[in-house]
Amino acid sequence: MAVSKHGNGTVAGPVRSTSTGYEVRKPTGTWIACRGSCSETLRVETVDIFENNGSMSGYGTAQNECGIFGCLELRYPR
Incomplete structure (x- = not known):
């Protein structure tokens, strides 16, 4: 199950294993x-x-995905 980070709801889908990796x-x-x-x-x-x-x-690409440690943000002190 995937949960929106912006309040847009949830979605679920099956996962399968293929010769090139997993697909959802x-x-x-x-x-x-x-x-x-x-x-x-x-x-x-x-x-x-x-x-x-x-x-x-x-939009809709890996650039918007969170990593294995979750959504990390870099913040620099002013």
């Missing part, structure tokens, strides 16, 4: 290759596809 199925029926995590790939490709910090570049 979107609600539309399309199978997509899992990138880092199948749940993160599903979240970014569905409920959070247009949540990209105001930029149209990178």
Whole structure:
């Protein structure tokens, strides 16, 4: 199950193993290759596809996925 980080709801889909790695199925029926995590790939490709910090570049891509340690933000002191 994938949970939106922006309040857009949740989505779930089955995962299958293929010769090239794992794939997760979107609600539309399309199978997509899992990138880092199948749940993160599903979240970014569905409920959070247009949540990209105001930029149209990178929407629905791995750029918007959180890593194995969660969503980390770098903050620099002023």
